[in-house]
Amino acid sequence: MILLLDIGNTRIKWGCVMAGEFQSGGVLTRGEGDVAGMVAAVQVRHCLPLRVVVSNVADDDYGEQLRAEVSARWGCQVEIVAPQVAAFGVVNGYDEPHRLGVDRWLALIAARQLCDGALCIVDCGTALTVDLLTEEGAHLGGMIVPGVSLLQDALVKNAEGLHVIGGGWAGGEAYFMARNTADAMSAGACYSSVALIDRVLADAQQSLGKGVLLVLTGGDAGMLRPYLRCKGLFEPDLVLKGIAMIAGAANQ
Secondary structure (H helix, E strand, O other): OEEEEEEOOOEEEEEEEEOOEEEEEEEEEOOOOHHHHHHHHHHHHOOOOOEEEEEEOOOHHHHHHHHHHHHHHHOOOEEEOOOOOEEOOEEOOOOOHHHOOHHHHHHHHHHHHHOOOOEEEEEEOOEEEEEEEOOOOEEEEEEEEEOHHHHHHHHHHHOOOOOOOOOOOOOOHHHOOOOOHHHHHHHHHHHHHHHHHHHHHHHHHHHHOOOOEEEEEOOOHHHHHHHOOOOOEEOOOHHHHHHHHHHHHHOO
16 A cells, blocks of 8 residues: 655645555644654554655655654655656646645646646645646646635734634625624635636636636635636545656556
C-alpha cells in the first residue's frame, strides 16, 4: 500500500493506492501534535504502508516531524513531491517552475488526466487559487486570493467593532442581504469568492473559447458550488489523485 498525504495550510487529507487503485481516505485538521495523531489515525484504518508520498505546503520543520514519525512507526521514507517543468502532458507556466505551489501543480496534472480540453482549476482552500490550462496542456499561470475564512479573519482583525459569532455561512436566499453583522460578513466573504470564480471563468472562456471547463476542489468548494453561475466538475480529491500519479510513475 502507498499512503498519500496532502498537507495543506489548515487540513491534512489522505488516501492510498492499493493494488494499483486510488482510494480516498479522510481529513484531519492541522494542530499541535497532529503529525503523530495523523499517523496513528491512518494506521488504525489501513495496512502498513510500504511508501509514503507527500504534498506539503507547510514549513520544512513539519516535513521533518513527518519523516521522523513515519520512520519510527513504519520504517519507511517520506517522499516529498516537488513541481516540475513538465510532466503528464502539462507544461508548468511559471517563470521559475519550482516556485509554483506543489498542490497547484498536482491539481493541474490530475485535472489533465481527468478532463480533455481547456481547464480552469480552482482550489477553494485557506487560499483560493486559480490556474488556467490550455487544451494542449500549457499552464498559462494563475492567481491567489484569500479564501472565505481569511476574508472574514481580515475583517475581524482590521475593522473595529466587527465580530463573527457562531458558525460559518449557512447559505440560502436569506443571506443575500443579511440582517446581522456575522451573517453579513460570512455572506460577503462567500459571495466575493463566488463572484471571482464566475468572472475568471468568463474571461477564460472569452480568451480560450466557450469550451473551458471549471474544475473545483478544496474544502470550501462544496459550499460555494451551488451559488456559482458556471457549473463545473467537483473533484474533492484532486491533489491526492495528482500525488497518486507521481507515486505510480516513480513505481514503474
